[in-house]
Amino acid sequence: MEKTGHSRRARGRPPGFDRAAALERALALFWERGYEGTSVAELVEAMGITPPSLYGAFGSKEGLYREALALYGEGPGRFGPRALAEEPTARAAVARLLREAAEVFTDRSRPGGCMISTAVLSCAPEHRAVAEAVAGMRAAATDALAERIGRGIAAGELPEGTDARALARFYGAVIQGMSVQARDGADHDALAAIARTALAAWPSPPGPE
Amino acid sequence: MEKTGHSRRARGRPPGFDRAAALERALALFWERGYEGTSVAELVEAMGITPPSLYGAFGSKEGLYREALALYGEGPGRFGPRALAEEPTARAAVARLLREAAEVFTDRSRPGGCMISTAVLSCAPEHRAVAEAVAGMRAAATDALAERIGRGIAAGELPEGTDARALARFYGAVIQGMSVQARDGADHDALAAIARTALAAWPSPPGPE
């Protein structure tokens, strides 16, 4: 038996920068300029580190981008899963999803729009893997939305024949369009109005007939 | 008086390539890969010309991209203005706009989605002028849609208080979202279903009350 003794400090020279803080800087830059529009030189400048530190900590530009995407999902993008999980009905969940998207997408303390909804929609062939990773996150978001709507249908909140996946694609499209317009400079009220109009397309509840 | 005589042929050596055809090849490549994702080397390869010919005919990569955007507007993107101009009512115009967008965005003979709706949403700072040019085309499209809806309101097709610009932004967002999903591989039926759902949000006509 040996004492595994997690030493209080690691062995060699300790890191000279805050990894989490550096990743947040990278997230902001990627969010603003996109994957292809952000260079490693700009990243290291914004993160306050040197290239060897970046590659030591994140492996590659692509690895850093993927970690930034994950951090987005746990931070600014968290409102989505929360809305789907915490509201009592599918309609309330979608209403909150749209309402909060209008807020997050126009938060002045951050880049405009959504980092996932409208990222890497076209790119050089050598970046296809990155594009597919982001597209996969969009698909996962639509799946989660369809699942929530499906539960609403099962609960009798919506007409029986309602197509959960189709409705999820519609509201996904609205959110993606809101992200486009936020990137084009639309303000909160413009996006909130889009959200309200989209809700008018919500299927009528089954009549008591 | 001198004969201005437009000579049948230009003076020097005649061009060895079809400018219009080369531009179409460039359009397809830009559409598929985006502005930053397309290199001049790939462009000259696809266009079947050499770099000096490209720069002689189009000035720069940016100039070529701007001409490609214009060609898109006169070709695949022509369905938008046509729908707004040719339909008798605002609702019919929007319905056709959405229906044809679903077709064009999933035309298998072309890249997916819209070249304007979802292009250059983020980029390096040195390409800001290009991004603004595309954003300007999105704004112009929304303006045209708002104008058509406004005429519908004036014609009594919609409730008096209807906000034409807000409604235009909503349907613009739907089209942008359809473009995102087309780029992600959505098929025609999926987009057509989004279009149909969006039409359900069309304001009810003013009752005779």
Place this chain on the structure above:
DNA sequence: CCATTATCATAGCGATCACTATGAAACGTG
């Protein structure tokens, strides 16, 4: 103290970026 380990800064790798200088080739004109 020395040895080990890990991170740091400097400098620069080959490849590609958008773009162009140079001169030969292909046309109308004299």
Place this chain on the structure above:
DNA sequence: CACGTTTCATAGTGATCGCTATGATAATGG
């Protein structure tokens, strides 16, 4: 034919791309 004009192909410009080799520096373990 030679001339002026324009386009062509070759080759390469400096700059930047993502990434890394090298060696100094700073910590722990003995």
